[in-house]
Amino acid sequence: MSDPLIRIDGIAKKFTGRDGVITTVFEDLHFGIEPGEFVCLIGHSGCGKTTILNVLSGLEQSSEGYVFVGGREVSGPSLDRAVIFQSHALMPWLTVMGNIAFAVSSRWPEWNDEKVREHCQKYIDLVNLTGAEKKRPAELSGGMKQRVGIARALSIQPKMLLMDEPFSALDALTRGVLQEEVLRICAETRQTVFMITHDVDEAILLADKIILMTNGPRAKIAEIVVNTMPRSRTRHDLHKHPHYYRIRNHLIDFLVDRSKMFSSSAAGYDPRTPPLVTPGLDPNEAPAVDPVKPQVVGGAPLTVVR
Amino acid sequence: MKSLLSWRAPALSLMVFLLMIGIWHALTLPKVMPVTAESEYAALVGTAAATGQKSAFPSPADVGAKIMQHLGEPFYDRGPNDKGIGIQLAYSIARVMLGYLLAALVAIPVGFLIGMSPTVYRALDPYIQVLKPISPLAWMPLALFTLKDSSISAIFVIFICSLWPMLINTAFGVSSVRKEWLNVARTLEVGNMRTAFRVILPAAAPTIMTGMRISISIAWLVIVAAEMLVGGTGIGYFVWNEWNNLSITNIITAILAIGMVGMLLDLMMAKLTKLVTFPE
Numbered sequence: 195m196s197d198p199l200i201r202i203d204g205i206a207k208k209f210t211g212r213d214g215v216i217t218t219v220f221e222d223l224h225f226g227i228e229p230g231e232f233v234c235l236i237g238h239s240g241c242g243k244t245t246i247l248n249v250l251s252g253l254e255q256s257s258e259g260y261v262f263v264g265g266r267e268v269s270g271p272s273l274d275r276a277v278i279f280q281s282h283a284l285m286p287w288l289t290v291m292g293n294i295a296f297a298v299s300s301r302w303p304e305w306n307d308e309k310v311r312e313h314c315q316k317y318i319d320l321v322n323l324t325g326a327e328k329k330r331p332a333e334l335s336g337g338m339k340q341r342v343g344i345a346r347a348l349s350i351q352p353k354m355l356l357m358d359e360p361f362s363a364l365d366a367l368t369r370g371v372l373q374e375e376v377l378r379i380c381a382e383t384r385q386t387v388f389m390i391t392h393d394v395d396e397a398i399l400l401a402d403k404i405i406l407m408t409n410g411p412r413a414k415i416a417e418i419v420v421n422t423m424p425r426s427r428t429r430h431d432l433h434k435h436p437h438y439y440r441i442r443n444h445l446i447d448f449l450v451d452r453s454k455m456f457s458s459s460a461a462g463y464d465p466r467t468p469p470l471v472t473p474g475l476d477p478n479e480a481p482a483v484d485p486v487k488p489q490v491v492g493g494a495p496l497t498v499v500r
Numbered sequence: 501m502k503s504l505l506s507w508r509a510p511a512l513s514l515m516v517f518l519l520m521i522g523i524w525h526a527l528t529l530p531k532v533m534p535v536t537a538e539s540e541y542a543a544l545v546g547t548a549a550a551t552g553q554k555s556a557f558p559s560p561a562d563v564g565a566k567i568m569q570h571l572g573e574p575f576y577d578r579g580p581n582d583k584g585i586g587i588q589l590a591y592s593i594a595r596v597m598l599g600y601l602l603a604a605l606v607a608i609p610v611g612f613l614i615g616m617s618p619t620v621y622r623a624l625d626p627y628i629q630v631l632k633p634i635s636p637l638a639w640m641p642l643a644l645f646t647l648k649d650s651s652i653s654a655i656f657v658i659f660i661c662s663l664w665p666m667l668i669n670t671a672f673g674v675s676s677v678r679k680e681w682l683n684v685a686r687t688l689e690v691g692n693m694r695t696a697f698r699v700i701l702p703a704a705a706p707t708i709m710t711g712m713r714i715s716i717s718i719a720w721l722v723i724v725a726a727e728m729l730v731g732g733t734g735i736g737y738f739v740w741n742e743w744n745n746l747s748i749t750n751i752i753t754a755i756l757a758i759g760m761v762g763m764l765l766d767l768m769m770a771k772l773t774k775l776v777t778f779p780e
Contacts, residue, residue: 252686253683271683271688271689273688273689277683277684277687279680279683279684281680283680283681285684285699285702286780287702287776287778297688300689300690300694301688330778330779332780
């Protein structure tokens, strides 16, 4: 953690209600994101996940604390940090090409049309949308729309990608395919990503580190789980790795029980350096569930109800 | 089956048309009255007195003949009180277009600014709400007094009546642009002007066009009344002049022409609206 790309330093969000009572959604959050790292944030609804992402993107101001990108404080939205919105946020009056070109020509206003188009085409090809350039968002399926959203975000070559539950509105099959594409694209481009999700399996597949939030109000980072599986994991062999169920059980244990019982007064807890957990590598850990006969029934993705 | 359905509606339309013409024709048939006059007197005063009374209301055939006559010579000009119906319509359309375009030039930028700021929106809303329901013709005396020119006053009345729907719709369209599109522009560090023209304008365009379509219909309704008041030229003046001439056939012809032009104006705006509408 010598010089992370992004450093979040004690941010908090507080609202003053109509009756004058101050509600603290989350407080005292500290974490860093290294270049090339894929970080997921998991927590129940109400812990301010989207607000955290908005603070990172600069769309919202935090009530306390600071966000630093490359050593400089974030004061507003920037082309350094591209956002992929949950609702894809494509402009319906523009074609696929037009939507991406709007971003590209905002990033490089001096480029001519030909250069913009070439650049856009590269990213349309990257997300496998070749041939759909002239379609409008209304003619696309949900998965294709989100591909355009991804292409638009990547096309401005940001230092960092911020994703707000990007696949939650998609069906399970499409979600799986897109997760693999994101994995492939991130491996190709070495993109730094911060993603919010409520899907445990999605987090295990994509993330290098998983930040666990306690329940709001006054949500905190309970711990940061390191994904102990190799980065070359795929959806097909993920569950065969010996660490898979250890990580998964750890996450689900947390979400089901520990997230609401978490107490910041626990011995040794310091919000500045939340405990780092390495399931599968921890010698004190309880014996792992036999991956051949898992106690978790079936392979159905266990999704936390939002 | 589809071809059968496709001509069913036009056939029904035609039947309704023929039925209405038939009723109109029957109602305006000359009433056969018992001959009360002496046959010698009848021979002296002509057939009308002898056979009965022709209806004062023109028959469809009379109006048809008049329409054909106007169509044959729409643009003649024989002095200030005798101009072709085409010329009169052209005067009216020109006035409507001028007033309407001036209103658009004011309403769209102002509406844009109002829509961008919730504070301005709320501050100006009471004025708009009071000014909007005022009949445009109520402005006429004030306009005549201050502008001192009847023709400019008519254009002003068109301006004032076209203003409100465009202003309100533009402000509403701009203020209800989806937040997420604005957030996209913000994360891309798009400047204010570029956001206004590339994001807000296209997003609000369908709503703005709806306002423009409402405005042109109102403007066309109002021009007839305004021209009846100011006189001189225009289709409204033509109707009033023919009323003074007691030429019901000309009045009916003019009414039909007003309807046709109004429909064409609306159709034109509908086409333009379709150009800027996007499917969600």
